Amino acid sequence: MKKQFDTIVAQIGKIVLGKDEQIRLALTCLFAGGHLLIEDLPGIGKTTLAKVLSRCLGLNFRRIQFTSDMLPGDILGTSIFEQKTGSFVFHPGPIFTQVLLTDEINRATPKTQSALLEAMEERQVTIEGETRPLEKPFFVIATQNPLEQSGTFPLPESQLDRFLMRIQLGYPDRASERILLEQGDSTPLFEKMAPSLKTGDVLKIQQAITGVHLSEALLEYAQDLLDYTRTASQFSVGLSPRAGLALLRAARAWAYLNDRDHGLPEDLQTVMPWIVGHRLRSAENAAEFPTDTLMAMFREVPVP
Known part of the structure; x- marks a missing residue:
């Protein structure tokens, strides 16, 4: 693919x-x-x-x-x-x-x-x-x-x-x-x-993407990323479960389009800025975060 x-x-x-x-x-x-x-x-x-x-x-x-x-x-x-x-x-x-x-x-x-x-x-x-x-x-x-x-x-x-x-x-x-x-x-x-x-x-590709395997460790990592936004003081509101599902859907698609039938942490990290950038606001002034700042924050979450 x-x-x-x-x-x-x-x-x-x-x-x-x-x-x-x-x-x-x-x-x-x-x-x-x-x-x-x-x-x-x-x-x-x-x-x-x-x-x-x-x-x-x-x-x-x-x-x-x-x-x-x-x-x-x-x-x-x-x-x-x-x-x-x-x-x-x-x-x-x-x-x-x-x-x-x-x-x-x-x-x-x-x-x-x-x-x-x-x-x-x-x-x-x-x-x-x-x-x-x-x-x-x-x-x-x-x-x-x-x-x-x-x-x-x-x-x-x-x-x-x-x-x-x-x-x-x-x-x-x-x-x-x-x-x-x-x-x-x-x-x-x-x-x-x-x-x-x-x-x-296109429909066949969309269907095939749903079958991309995500390991327990990768799901734990995704949950850790979500939890981080809900507990860190920098964010006004944490990511919703819908955002978590969006992250996994995009990661599955990225993996499949790169010839893999399983997801990796790199897939989550690649798509994450574009999934969460419009969903997170600063607790200080309700402004959005620059992409580089956002990804620097998420690097604090341990990778499996």
Whole structure:
């Protein structure tokens, strides 16, 4: 699987330049069955990453640009009365896709955010008493601008917890940006791109990941990490059991994508910053911790 994983990363990397680590994390998040939050500035490549990832995996893709006047029905869909038939006909919203990019999620009202996040968790939507399952796989990539505060509705911690991972893309390095400036529009490259996988392949990988073995010692280590956040005075609130499950799901995915049928402490350590970064706050000022600071703290927990 590692060879195939590397091939997909390289394929996406032809357009999303110099971001191999973020590409690997985004793929890991998808294969682990989670959802991804990208917090970064406009124009960094968030939409491009989502589109190219979808294309490489042979998945359907749709995008929503959130605004403050958007209603839940604009996302989920609505039933409209048709005079010709004399009945209500359901018109599905953009959520009925496999990869959904929700741009600037913090511009939507809490009611609309809640409708999306509920559907993300349940993998289904209920409209007018009828439950409709979402497509499989179903992967949401939500974005928000960390510097834009005017007219926004920040996601509360309980909603942030619904995202398996949060990453930042950041500016490209100088060499990658030079290539980007020279090649200009990447549309021709995108249109020539052939899918490396199909929907069925993605679902098989997701299923196989659930079978990755985690030893008793590794589970103890995961619990020790969770306990550390609950007892250390630096944190305002410790990690929830849901965060613990997210950590294990991501670690299983990372192990499988690197050709192993069992997890190692290194798998937990690799994915941990992106699993817990949006879930932990400083007890002193409620601010988030820099990644390096966070990992230095977790190194205090003995490794089996």
